Amino acid sequence: MLFTDIVFYVLSAILLFSGIRVITTRNPVHAALFLVLAFFTAAGIWLLLEAEFLAIALILVYVGAVMVLFLFVVMMLDINLDKLREGFWEYLPMAGLIGVLMVVEMTMVLAEKNLHPSEAVELPANYSNTAALGKVLYTDYLLPFELAAVVLLVAMIAAIVLTLRERKDNKSMNPADQVKVKRSDRIRIVSMPAEVEEAPAVAAEEKK
């Protein structure tokens, strides 16, 4: 057994364990954190396959951005475990059916005839996975790539527009206006004649 084999089995064991814990743990925050662990170990397995760009992109995008926002939301929920489990048995047949369907689909996709592990080529250590991916993405697959980007942009703008509700009674500040404020907007210097004190002699005495 090679050293990399040992690493692979350890990572796989952690991946399976965390994957199962995502759906069995009762606390949603724990479930989200187990999902983070699952992403991490999956990235580790991809690194073993020398797909370093995909591995780092998985951590950067899913762990670094998506799951942070996910945790953000989950943490603010008022967790009522009894309410979460309500209707569990009611939904079980439907969920089971979908689960079985997914298992069947996965086995069909992962069938022997679709996998050709022997075709993998041993590449030199200085081969840049990232550069190769970039070249393919911006030449052969330019159109699908740009299309995917546009679809994501539309979804992003739609999400922002859906949540953008201006309330009339909202007394919010406008930082852009605040930054633009000049001194002359806030203070006015008035020139006026100096006032002469009525009884300077008394004041001088008091000071002493």
Next chain:
Amino acid sequence: MQFFAELFGSYWADVQLVVWTLIKIVAIVLPLMIGVAYLTLAERKVIGYMQVRIGPNRVGYWGLLQPLADGLKLLFKEIILPTASNKALFFIGPVLAIAPAFAAWAVIPFDATLVLANVDAGLLYILAMTSVAVYGVIIAGWASNSKYAFLGALRSAAQIVSYEIAMGFTLVGVLMCANSLNLGNIVMGQEGGFWHWYFLPLFPLFVVYFISAVAETNRAPFDVAEGESEIVAGFHVEYSGMAFAVFFLAEYANMMLVSMLAALMFLGGWLSPVPFLPDSILWLLAKVAFLLFLFLWFRATFPRYRYDQIMRLGWKVFIPITLVWIVVVGAMMQTQWAYLFH
């Protein structure tokens, strides 16, 4: 040696590799920890002199043993576990804060040959590691089960996610100039005197990177995550003793990391500013020290930003600046002035 070689049999080569790598890791982490300890002293001294005080001067000459005294004090303090906290996550929080801060140093080149892991996608790896650092803060804030800690965690999470985008775009500019994701190659691309360093053609990106780095490390004037006047101490309000010290260490290690990155990507790393002086790791350390001094200078100078102003700066100012400058760099590279950007 012979005994161990027989003991491990065919695994001996792998075992040797692991042990040798571990020794290299210690050789990086140990100076880093000492650097962090003395950065805290330097911070107190520098801010002290800026405020016309002397700063710590009782333990050792010029207070040089102050970090040791502080470390010992924190070691012997009790770690208090809040009753209503989430016990496991409460202790995982500091670990997740410090682990990425150290892990990112694996790909940092200190010299043309002095690097632990000379990986091809080094810059991406560092970006991934710094984006993971936010988990320590979020988990600590949530597991403490305290409203101040939670508010601090939410502020910090939103701030780090926002500034990471601007930071990522500045790195895009650097790798357009260097044509590489490898940090060693990025430094070698700036060879030939300070007028070849990337901070000149990428000046707007350099400024955005450094300010985003200050925001990313939750340092003043962007330290709303701990904002002691509003939310006591933010995410680490419930931590004491060594658990608190670990957050402290992570913050300073991150400061050194982003300064190191700025020195490597924009200021020519270990390359000397003028061709007649030799390249040396001392140049790199001097550049990092200068950038760290800027961190301390900022803290002594600027009042804390308001939260909505931080968000405005990140989203409405920095991201447009970086996007525009990337387009400028890309367009200029197609003209006869392309040599200016390489």
